[in-house]
Amino acid sequence: MSEPYFWWTEDQREIAKKVEKFVEENFTAAEEYYWKKEFPWDLVKKVAKEGYFGVGIPKEYGGMELGATGSCIVAEQLGRLYSVGHVFVVSMLAGLEQILRYATDEQKEKWLPQLAKGEELGAVCITEPFAGSDAANVMTTAEKDGDEWIINGKKRYITGAGVSDRYFIYAKTSDDPSDTKQYSHLTSFLVEKGTPGFSLERINPLIGFENVPNGYLSFEDVRIPDENRIGPVGKGWNVMMAGLNFERLIAGAVFVGTLKDIIRLLFHYTRRRVQFRRQTNRLQGNQEKIAEIISRYRMGRIFSYYCAKELDDGKEPMINAAIAKMEVSEWVREAGEKAIQVMGGDGLTKFYYAERLMREGKIGEIVAGTTEIQKLIIYRFASMLPDYNASVRMRWNEEVNAPVVSKVDSQFKDLELTDENLLKVIAHDYKVNPGLYMTLDDARDDIGGSRSKTKRVIESLEEQGLVVTHRDRGGNIELVKATYKGLQKAFPKEYYEWYPDWYADTDKF
Ligand SMILES: Cc1cc2nc3c(=O)[nH]c(=O)nc-3n(C[C@H](O)[C@H](O)[C@H](O)COP(=O)(O)OP(=O)(O)OC[C@H]3O[C@@H](n4cnc5c(N)ncnc54)[C@H](O)[C@@H]3O)c2cc1C
Structure with missing residues (x-):
């Protein structure tokens, strides 16, 4: 029995038990359909009869109202029945969130009970x-x-x-x-x-x-x-x-149960395969690969359910839903590859579902937004999080004679905002971060004073060839750095020198 998480409700625990039992009972039938390459209509009808299509639909429209968590629970299990899981998922994605959020009352009354019954995909x-x-x-x-x-x-x-x-x-x-x-x-x-x-x-x-x-x-x-x-x-x-956060979450969750099936297969298989007079589960390389699959299964599962809980709590987990979808599908493909390696030639035959997992994982990396698109979303939304944008300014620490992340004010704070002093600030930043520009705000913070005046002084320094700027498309100054001429004018060359203790004086010049 798959582990229920402590935050699941009684109803969610119940449905988890029920749907897992349903899947165990119908596992062989789903495999038969897979081999016959036939659409499993009677299994889909059984799923509909159990009411699983309505797991996320409110009770007033004939559903179970078990939220994103309930939908994940059912998807995780039905995914093990292969095509049944995929049509279950798209059927839910084809309208559930969209209708709940955008349809009129009459439309909800017309479509949601249909969706819940699952008689029509x-x-x-x-x-x-x-x-x-x-x-x-x-x-x-x-x-x-x-x-x-x-x-x-x-x-x-x-x-x-x-x-x-x-x-x-x-x-x-x-x-x-x-x-x-x-x-x-x-x-x-x-x-x-x-x-x-x-x-x-x-x-x-x-x-x-x-x-x-x-x-x-x-x-x-x-x-x-x-x-x-x-x-x-x-x-x-x-x-x-x-509907996209829900879609991404479920698109990953439908593969989670298959990871457990592959773990079961590998334990079963490697205990029965003997090479060099040892069962292959005794080989450390195989144990490591199985351990990696187990950790991915457990991480993918708990992360998906955490994300489902966020959705159920009314949050919009853009970043987490993208991560869940991206990681689970990648891990499924990798688990397929690892499982093949553990099983050797047998893993390459279609009789065991290791190779299938690898192919399905690859599909997972493309559907519902490719891995690259998930990364775009993760980067874009994470780059706006204040928590990730907290300043990590470095200051020169005289005691350790090194640049250190620091919250103390700059040594130039409260100097008069003149060309000479601002050039010192910018040149000093070369000593701290030789390869980086300063933002206009970094420069202003270091000396104090208004943004507009800082900008004017930078423009003046730029005209003199003492600094260079990087500007946005509108021509506004974003970044500034001292030129070599500016560095020479601001401080003597010794100011910028730094050597580790072990470096011989005789080798300096
Ligand atoms: C098995 C399967 C089932 C599917 N089911 C459905 C479904 O039910 N409904 C539906 O509407 N669609 C469905 N799709 C379509 C799926 O969502 C698209 O295939 C997917 O969004 C990628 O689009 P594309 O195939 O046209 O690739 P393209 O968009 O042409 O992308 C090609 C490559 O370029 C990369 N790329 C594209 N744009 C960027 C960018 N801006 N930055 C970085 N990289 C980029 C992609 O990541 C990819 O690697 C399904 C696809 C498959 C294979």
């Missing part, structure tokens, strides 16, 4: 032939015609294409460049299978997702009623963003 349709990571660049259009919208375009790489009934799409509703600039050119809609002009164009043969349909969709003058529009016109980007 859903697909989420962002990607197009010419819009992948650049998701705002979709070319599919929606034009208003009376009470209807006419959709034209294509979508691709859509998981659940064909088998789904409900397609949550994003289409362009404005060509105005200022709308595009403000991300208000998109609108989201639900398109149902069977609508005239809406068809399946292609099913992709992929390196994994063996019996998970993934394909291209075509929209030719597809007419849908305005009541299928989710959220205001022009707010499609906001609707898409509203």
Whole structure:
């Protein structure tokens, strides 16, 4: 039984037990479907009957109301049933958060009970032939015609294409460049299978997702009623963003359970394989690889559930959801590679699911935003955190004769703000950080005085060739550094010298 975390509610613990038991009972059937390359309709129907599709849906709409944590619990387990897990995930992602946050009451009453029942699967349709990571660049259009919208375009790489009934799409509703600039050119809609002009164009043969349909969709003058529009016109980007943290979290969580299956397989296998008269689980190299997989499984699992708790507490964990998705998928691919190595040639055969894990992990690194895109998000949002931007200014510490991170005021503080004194501040910074520029604010803090006057003095020093500046696109000074001429003028050359104690005086010149 997978470990429940101490913050889980009784209901979440209960569902965890129930869904794990369900998965154990249906594991062999899922493997049979995998081998037959058949979509597991009857397993999906069983999942629907258990009510798992409604795990995150409020009770008033027929769901279990177990939040992101409940959704993670179910995804973690159903992911072990391979295609069942993937269609479960996209079906939830195809509208749950978006409808909860943006739909009208009537729309919620219409769609949420359907989602909860899981009798009809859903697909989420962002990607197009010419819009992948650049998701705002979709070319599919929606034009208003009376009470209807006419959709034209294509979508691709859509998981659940064909088998789904409900397609949550994003289409362009404005060509105005200022709308595009403000991300208000998109609108989201639900398109149902069977609508005239809406068809399946292609099913992709992929390196994994063996019996998970993934394909291209075509929209030719597809007419849908305005009541299928989710959220205001022009707010499609906001609707898409509203579900993204949940999407990233679940996209990682669906792989977490497979990590435990691979650990089980490796313990089982290496106890039964003998080389050099020893079971291969006795070999230190194999133990290390299994230990690495175990640590990744445990870290990925707890981090995913921590992130789910943040979502359930009403936070928007942009950074953590991106980390969860990125790390788990990378670790799954790595675990697959390690498992193959531990098993040798057997690991390369398709009879054991080590090689499958490696392929699926690779897919995980691309879907729901590639690893590179997650890194962009992590960097961008983390770079705005005040906690990460606390100053680490260094001062020259005479006692240890070295630059040390320090909170003390600069030795130049309260000198008059003149060309000569500011040049000293900037030249002194060369002694402390020879390769770095100072920010305008660093320079101003060190001497005191107004920002505008500091700027004027820097401009004057620049005209004299004593400092160089780095400016933003608007021409404003961002950074400043002394030129070699400025260094010479500010202090004698001995000021900048520094040698370690062991360095012989005879070797100095
Ligand atoms: C199996 C599978 C299932 C999928 N399911 C769905 C689905 O259900 N619904 C859906 O809408 N989409 C789905 N997708 C699409 C998926 O979200 C996209 O494939 C993904 O977002 C990347 O887009 P792309 O493939 O066009 O690659 P591109 O965007 O062309 O990227 C190519 C490479 O360039 C890198 N790159 C791109 N832009 C940047 C940047 N700014 N900085 C740094 N690197 C960058 C990428 O990281 C990548 O390595 C699925 C894809 C697959 C393979």
